[in-house]
Amino acid sequence: MQASDIGLVGLGVMGENLALNLERNGFAVSGFDLDAARRQSFAQRTQGLKAHTAESLAQLVASLQVPRRVWLMVPAGAPVDAVLAELRPLLAAGDVVIDGGNTLFTDTQRRMAALEGSGILYVGAGVSGGEEGALRGPALMPGGSPEAWPLVKPLLQAIAAKADDGQPCCDWMGHGGAGHFVKMVHNGIEYADMQMICEAYFLMQQCLGMSAAEMSPVFAHWNEGELGSYLIGITADILKQTDPETGDALVNVILDTAEQKGTGKWTSQIALDMGVTAPTIADAVFARTVSAIQPERVTASKILKGPVAKVAGERTAVLPKIQRALLAAKLCAYAQGFALLKAADREHQWALPMAKVASVWRAGCIIRAHLLEDMRRAFAANNDLRNLLVDSHFASVMADCEQDLREVVAMAALSGVAVPAFMSALSYYDAYRSARLPANLLQAQRDYFGAHTYQRTDKPGKFHTRWGS
Template identity: 70%
Template sequence: METPQSFDVALVGLGVMGENLALNLHGHGFAVTGFDLEEHKRASFASRLGTEAPRSLQELVASLRAPRVLLLMVPAGAPVDAVLRDLRPLLHPGDVVIDGGNTRFTDTQRRIAELTGSGILYVGAGVSGGEEGALRGPSIMPGGDAQAWPVVRPLLQAIAARAEDDTPCCEWIGPGASGHFVKMVHNGIEYADMQTICEAYFLMQQLLGLQPREMSAVFAEWSRGELSSYLVDITADILSRTDPESGGALVDVIVDTAEQKGTGKWASQAALDLGVTAPTIADAVFARTVSAVRAERAAAAGVLAGPKLQFTGERAGFTEKIRRALLAAKICAYAQGFALLAAADREYSWDLAHGTIAGLWRAGCIIRARLLEDIRHAYARDAKLANLLVDPHFAGVMQDCQQALREVVATAALHGVPAPAFMSALAYYDSYRAPRLPANLLQAQRDYFGAHKYERLDRAGKFHTHWVD
């Protein structure tokens, strides 16, 4: 064990993510210590970093240089509260606690309020990149007490991924729970991104009869162009893998039930709370929930009728339409995510820099993609852009791709192939570009049964009609 007050940073929670972040920090020259309630995790940490792990939080805190910096990588919710409760009496004003877990932003808001007056600097940091990112360089989105940033910046930017221009994918997001909110939106976009890719795969399988290896080649080709991204890359890899037991495609033996950890749901709930239209993100969540009722779906398949049509189109031509539809749907999902960020900024006064956030997602994180460089440029052109769709570049891409999205959605509907994310992306696009919607009738209905009143086009004010004599 090194001498007291000799460590730069401590990890609390030595699971895979915590241990890999510790190794990343160690590899960048920082003196790292760590603690976990489970002895075998402490042993693994000690073995991999060549240092003994403390057996208590008291011992851990005592080994840190001032101001002490502790990075929590424990499960979100009650475990974070428990660690904070135990740590608080051990810390001094100026010490920094970073919550790097997938914490709900409302919990971060509450914890910041609870620490007010203590002098302890609290940071809610979104960390994206999974196990590999934690070890090799994640995207990091820190927010909270701005006094903490000069203290933690050298640590966090050193271990973060770097974009092609060598910019670290870690920058201060803003006050309050802004860091965890931005990470939540990242994950909401991630849900939509994954679902649209899955729908592209499913359409090629169900309508075109393509085999996994054929689709692997398609996705690999797509990733060399506008759709270049981590998720498209790994999809190509997944579809190329053979199951060693059956000899068939590995993807074909995986059960079609998707799990979730809640961040996509939180993003959808935040959109509802803030009055933001984010249907593609929400439908990606619902796609997972309907996948979970597998037994019900199997039973319903024998009861519910669907179309009997056989696809008769040309394979290569329709594959290209799916590519364009996927690009259009992805743009719509990003537009919804950034609209959610803008609404949160209006609500909480965080002063979010959308271009900076897009820059943080260019490397290290799960949604890293070529598209993000274009998004960064869009907000450089207009920092107050009302919606990503009206940026000249993206408006042009949507003009080029929207017909393909329509044809893919129509073909999926006519042939009974579920494509909820594609369908909601198209509805979002058409609703956003519509100069008039049927909400006038809806408002009249509300006034009819509830006297909620309505506004008129020809004069100001609120009006009520006595509909029933």
């Protein structure tokens, strides 16, 4: 048996398809999963291919070329620690472990610290693209031990999606937990992007009286323009799907309670910890939490008063406004994600290649969008760009669309339709472009009740006033 180029541990939704992708690209793969049924399915799917199904981790490790490359695709958290504990005595200095799960970046840093002195190299790689992307070409965001990059680069770049300019959507993000941090922010943006699309759908339904079947071609049309993206494309597909049982649009019979695995929450928590303003990402997380208390909302809907949404205008006039509002709001969410990356980069000294981050997100991943090429260009021109919105191209897109975002938010407010991500994006935009905010009064209040002091606009120093005396 030919020694394998790489071993995959965890042959679930992602792991099995990544293994098949590696094999299709010329690499011999070994696979192992705790679950015997998964091992069996892998053995069947890889019959006749350059692949080996291992019956234990030890067998998997023994089947690999040296230096060994072992890619974990198991659920984040305890399963990663469990595999590492078993793997460590089986590996030697120079071997590489890749964790491709949605791992919290501080866990990656902790695991790297625990491996220090062993010579085992560690890569925390963000992987995005879902089941299909894993098979056909995901976006990959590796970071960790820099010495590992030359050992994994040929494999990772071979299987990654390719952007329109042919570049692989896989590049080195930096040392330590950089790769997993970038993936976490990707998911934070994903939460905001998805929520905003849902709000556009809700407005079409509530304020324009449109059916799912009527909305589908609208999203398909938007997908041809500046909003072109994977998430807009799948939304057009979803909205035209009929439920075979009822004959209704399938989306209409899906319960309105969103689930989550935690990456959006981490993004928001870390933004708060770092003092970075990312309200639209956080509001997208809260939109999921409020959706999850569905029985409570049903009760509240019978008690709490507000306007009842009714048709608020001509579709031909309102739809282009929603389209431009979505574009503006989307840019605000991306700006928040990139600002968080920038702040984390300053704190962790990763030297994050911002243009490469945008470049890697151009294809393969869930947030892939036409806009990302312009974002890549903006960061290629200025890696130190503090906020995407002040880049001249995006400032001018915002100038073109901000009035539409205002009108759409106003329409939603007057109709009683909840659009938290749209509203939050607009407030973010207005706060960020305000040379003066009311925090002067807030500082006075803090000083009044807690002698917390304040600074003055006309001279340096800290001041305290005996208010009211």
